[in-house]
Amino acid sequence: MPLQPMVSGRRHMVSAGHWLATEAGHAILEAGGNAVDAAVAAGIALGVLHADQVQFSGVAPMVIHLRETGETVSIAGLGWWPQAADVAYFEQNHGGTIPQGILRTVVPAAPDAWILALERYGTKSFGEVAQAAIRYARDGFCVHPVMAHFIATFAENYRRWPQNAAIFLPGGEPPKEGDLFVQADLARSLQYMVDEETAAAAGGRLAGLAAARAAFYEGDLAVAMARFHAENGGWLTREDLAGYRSVVEPPVRRVVDGTEVYSCGPWCQGPVLLQFLSVLEGIDLKALGHNSAAYVHLLAEAMKLGFADRERFYGDPRFVEVPLARLLSPAYAAAQRARIDPARATPEMPEPGNPALWNAADPSLVGDTSYVCVVDRWGNAVSATPSDTSWESPVVPGLGFVPSSRGSQSWGRRDHASSLAPGKRPRLTPNPALAIRPGEWVMPFGGPGGDLQPQAMLQVYLNRTVFGMSPQEAVEAPRFVTHSFPGSFEPHAYHPGRLDVEEPIGRDVGEVLATMG
Known part of the structure; x- marks a missing residue:
């Protein structure tokens, strides 16, 4: 006998790494959204609810099955190394390793991947699917055991950067299970994307989604990320951000x-x-x-x-x-x-x-991390694994998130298939x-x-x-x-x-x- 009862549904199902993310996806399904809409809502919510291990600005690979056409596709949701990245730097200064810190940063991919999924296969606006995540970030949620454990385990890493510590070590100490956890800066960043979408909404849903994407990759958020990197020895530039696009490809x-x-x-x-x-x-x-x-x-x-x-x-x-x-x-x-x-x-x-x-x-x-999967009433299905930690690279002050540190999965030497290079993606887990x-x-x-x-x-x-x-x-x-x-x-x-x-x-x-x- 299983320890937990098997949950079943007659119309649709969603499962995610935190019950509030599951609730966010389920609310979208109940409002008439499809599996893609629900998966994006749950995935963005995980970037708040599991912010220790999932960053909104991280990675979001996914596989999507479309019942009506029989098509199955994948979206990489994985960023590449900035154009200034140089494997020789790591060979000469770090013995071919890639240490923790700002130089692990690759271009954030998850926002683009979520929006691309909505554009191609969804029915909802960014504001609709991000609504729950904004609420959880702005109003807070109770710290759960997994989050409490990981923040405590990596407390010294968070202390390396005051802006990380301000979020994840409120009062200077790791939060305890049951404490209210608020991420006001992240809520404002997400709301800024929604506001930009709303301003462009007269042009239709796709124009609004494009505006939400531009807010992250070309607007104020991009400016802040690039400025922070320029001031702190990082490689990420506005050109790197503006030039990034996820692709839909056969799995x-x-x-x-x-x-x-x-x-x-x-x-x-x-x-x-x-x-x-x-x-x-x-x-x-x-x-x-x-x-x-x-x-x-x-x-x-x-x-x-x-x-x-x-x-x-x-x-x-x-x-x-x-x-x-x-x-x-x-x-x-x-x-x-x-x-x-x-x-x-x-x-x-x-x-x-x-x-x-x-x-x-x-x-x-x-043809560590969290997870979300959805099957809707029409038989569409989504499998997605959003990820990226918040303890191995600095939060951008005022934005509330860490641009993807997935460079940790490249190799800082030339003799490996996943060695780093400008524009190259790490091999993702x-x-x-x-x-x-x-x-x-x-x-x-x-x-x-x-x-x-x-x-x-x-x-x-x-x-x-x-x-x-x-x-x-x-x-x-x-x-x-x-x-x-x-x-x-x-x-x-x-x-x-x-x-x-x-x-x-x-x-x-x-x-x-x-x-x-």
């Missing part, structure tokens, strides 16, 4: 046992989930037994192989050639599967495979996914967790599709994760051979796994 697609699974492209780690599934395809996982030692071992080894390829090949495809079609081909998956020893764990990250040896897959088959079994169901899925995201997503997906668990049971079932690869975040920590197993899986399983290495 990566893989059909597994009749189910279509979609992820964002290799500018994030999303396709690694499809590689996991490709390696496992054709194996009778159910016969191994859920969370048995053999099952845990097999999945862990498959995940190590996928992460090895991620480290070798994944990066911004505008800058590096990612052999994605070959990485997802059945022949390559079979070759990778054959590398797994059923009785012995690889002691460290294995060597990446050699996709050049194999033909590409059929093109039709390819947030990786929303969406699965469709034609004629039966659609399942948006994702979650927080950095490098743990695709590992947890794999297990939840298999819990649902292989072991027949309800959605609630699939999420609650105990999980395991490997750390036998370099982490995506600076300093890219690597723990060869480490496998974490949640206690309910059982000590006996852990002991068997220990004998396997």
Whole structure:
């Protein structure tokens, strides 16, 4: 039996990383909005309610399925490095690492991504979807346990910048669970975008959305961000901001046992989930037994192989050639599967495979943090993973937000697929996914967790599709994760051979796994 009851709905459903964000999305659905409108409302609200781990000015990758046309698309919602960024600076001054601070900043992408989604696929105005977030920021909300924990954990980081401390350490100390948390500057920034939209509303909804976007990327907010960077040794300029645009693009697609699974492209780690599934395809996982030692071992080894390829090949495809079609081909998956020893764990990250040896897959088959997913009454679905922390780079005074610090997921040296370069995007950990079994169901899925995201997503997906668990049971079932690869975040920590197993899986399983290495 699951610990929590499974919630169901007959018209629409929304789930988000904070119940008030869920409420914001649900209110939009009840007001006649579609899944995109609701996801944007919930996502913007998370930038207030989870401001420790989600910034309105951060990242917002998403996958959108449109029932009427049958189309599935992705929006990157990931910014690129400013034009002044220089990998040589980090090589010469920081030994090839990218330290915390203002130089981690990439162009904020989430505002543009949310507005692009509304323009292309939504029905509501920015003011309508941002209304709840503005209210939560202006009037405050009760600090929840996760937020209290993370702010306390990173209190010294917040103290590095007085403007960060003023927001996140009110009175000089981390807020306690239940305290009222107000973000007045952020409320004003969001309201400014709404006011600019309202002023342009005579031109119609799209003109208003364009004005809201311009308020952030060209107006007073852009001026303040660029000025702060110029005065504090940063690289972000007004030209960087004005020149940024998210794009709508086909997601990566893989059909597994009749189910279509979609992820964002290799500018994030999303396709690694499809590689996991490709390696496992054709194996009778159910016969191994859920969370048995053999099952845990097999999945862990498959995940190590996928992460090895991620480290070798994944990066911004505008800058590096990612052999994605070959990485997802059945022949390559079979070759990778054959590398797994059923009785012995690889002691460290294995060597990446050699996709050049194999033909590409059929093109039709390819294409910390919070999370929100929505399915509406028309069958549209959205899976989105907004993110970016507030403790590793400075808040812009008066604006209430940190321009995206996602540069922490680039590499400050030239020999990596995700090395930084002007205009290049870091390789992102947030990786929303969406699965469709034609004629039966659609399942948006994702979650927080950095490098743990695709590992947890794999297990939840298999819990649902292989072991027949309800959605609630699939999420609650105990999980395991490997750390036998370099982490995506600076300093890219690597723990060869480490496998974490949640206690309910059982000590006996852990002991068997220990004998396997």
